[in-house]
Amino acid sequence: MKRPRRDTFTQDLFRDYQPEPVxxxxxxxxxxxxxxxxxxxxxxxxxxxxxxxxxxxxxxxxxxxxxxxxxxxxxxxxxxxxxxxxxxxxxxxxxxxxxxxxxxxxxxxxxxxxxxxVPQKYEALLRREMAREARERAARDEQAFDAEWRARR
Structure with missing residues (x-):
């Protein structure tokens, strides 16, 4: 099977991109x-x-x-x-x-x-991520407790 030709004329917009450090x-x-x-x-x-x-x-x-x-x-x-x-x-x-x-x-x-x-403008994002982690931890705990409950019946 023949490989498709690569476009050599279009620049990669993200090749040299470096995100600004937080x-x-x-x-x-x-x-x-x-x-x-x-x-x-x-x-x-x-x-x-x-x-x-x-x-x-x-x-x-x-x-x-x-x-x-x-x-x-x-x-x-x-x-x-x-x-x-x-x-x-x-x-x-x-x-x-x-x-x-x-x-x-x-x-x-x-x-x-x-x-x-960390700059104060990122505080809300950090809180959001902490809330996500807490929600994921609670979901894992709930599943573990459900499994333990079913195992003891």
């Missing part, structure tokens, strides 16, 4: 370090460097947001691996994420716990 992450090599403090320091540094803002501008906005003084020198310390005992606080990390719009540093911190920060 969870933003740094490249693992970019934040590789021996400790979580070191990884977080690298992530904070990359977040600030890629934000398009100066560290002084970030510090000023963080001060305004947190109502606590944040200086450029403090941000430099948070970004330094040499000062691992001087890690950024959770409140300041949240402010950095809010100011830069970049949650990748937060995801570096959460990775060891098996968690990710």
């Amino acid at each position: 969870v933003e992450r740094f490249d693992a090599q970019a934040v590789q370090a021996w400790s979580i403090s070191g990884r977080l320091s690298k992530a904070v540094a990359l977040t600030m460097d890629e934000s398009g803002m100066s560290r002084s501008e970030i510090a000023a906005e963080m001060t305004e947001m947190t109502k606590a003084s944040v200086s450029k020198a403090m941000l430099d310390g948070y970004a330094s691996q040499a000062r691992e005992q001087h890690s950024i606080s959770a409140v300041r990390l949240a402010a950095l994420v809010a100011i830069t719009g970049d949650a990748r540093a937060l995801n570096v911190l959460l990775a060891d716990a098996g968690l990710v920060a």
Whole structure:
């Protein structure tokens, strides 16, 4: 039987398609370090460097947001691996994420716990999937209980 000829003139629209990531992450090599403090320091540094803002501008906005003084020198310390005992606080990390719009540093911190920060717009979808899983689990349980009931009659 003769194989049909393949159309070589029509482009494959999805050949180079890469869906947009739901969870933003740094490249693992970019934040590789021996400790979580070191990884977080690298992530904070990359977040600030890629934000398009100066560290002084970030510090000023963080001060305004947190109502606590944040200086450029403090941000430099948070970004330094040499000062691992001087890690950024959770409140300041949240402010950095809010100011830069970049949650990748937060995801570096959460990775060891098996968690990710997901944009709020996906929360309803996650709840829907959790409801589907619960419904499927309930259906499996119902079938198992029915089988057990029939077996005991």
